[in-house]
Amino acid sequence: MRQNGFRAEEIDTGRPHPARIYDYLLGGKDNYEVDRAAGDRLAAAAPEVRIGVQANRDFMRRAVRYVVGGGVRQILDIGTGLPTSPNVHEIARQVAPDVRVAYVDNDPIVNVHANALLTGAGATGVVLGDLRDPQAVVDNPEVRRVIDFDQPVALLLVAVLHFLTDAEKPEQIVATLRDALPAGSFLVLSHATGDFADRSGAQAVYTNATATLNLRSHGAVERFFDGFELVDPGLAQVPFWRPDAPPATKPGEIGFYGGVARKAR
Structure with a gap:
């Protein structure tokens, strides 16, 4: 299987990688100077980015609790990124200890870290996949x-589809995954947007990264849910998707949409 469109041995750490930039913005340590420099440029271009990635991660936690609370006992997390505790399996097993989780990412460095962390974690798997x-x-x-x-499976595509260009046919990719899921499955998806501010400067940071940043509108993101039924409140800015408490941010301050949808048949 290819990683990021080319062979794993061709992946160099001299270019920033989205997973490691994300790790840096969350305060993690599994990143390189090139990733930290890119993260700093990203924060300069989009000052809300650090609270945005945290809000996105908080959305993921709430969404995982929701789908597991609804009876799903297996999760396929594609584009998992570098492990940040609590991880998906830790969140899920707080609700139901028998949940199984398969993590998939295209970065060999993520794969190594995840395998090390998940040793002895029970019914989990880590796959180097694209x-x-x-x-x-x-x-x-x-x-x-x-x-x-x-x-039923919960498919997680959290903050990953915006690293696919339109030419890579992301809607077709999601449809292929959707068609593999039985009725009663869920899609948990979040995606960066430029709907609320000009974020061309943020996009430029990824020009020399291993994947570009492709911002999409509310309508374009909503199309990824074709074949699913969105649960309330539909596709929303991530702080406003079933918040545990009143959001600390105002509408329009966070450039991430998030939603959860069920496959009825």
Whole structure:
């Protein structure tokens, strides 16, 4: 399986990688100077980015609790990024200890860190895989070991689709994954947007990264949910998706949309 569109041995750490930039913005330590420099430029271009990535992660936590609380017992997390506690399996197992989680990412460094962290974590799997080849992800033996596609699955595509260009046909990629899921499954998705501010400067930071940043409108993000039924409140800015407490930010301050949807049939 290819990673990021090319062979793993060709991936160099001399260019910033989205997962490591994200880790740096969250305050993590699994990143390089090139990633920290890119993160600082990103924060200069989009001052809300640090609270934005934290709000996105908080959305993921609430969404995972929601789908597991609704009875789902297996999660396929594609574009998982570098491990940041609590991880998806930790959040899910606070609700139901028998949840199984398959993590997929295209960065070998993420793969190494995740494998080290998840040693002895029970029914979890870590796969080096590429979202651009969704059928290969679905067919991967390690994914199949953890995930039974005859039973409902929660598919997590959190802050990952905006690293795919339109030419890479992200809607078709999501449709391929959707078609592999049985009825009763869920899609948890978040995506960066430029709807509330000019973020061309933020996009420029990713020009020399291993993936570009492709901001999309509310309507474009909502189309990823075709074939699913959005649960209330629909596609919303992430701080306003079923918040545990009144959001600390105002509408329009965070450039991330998030939503959860169920596959009815």
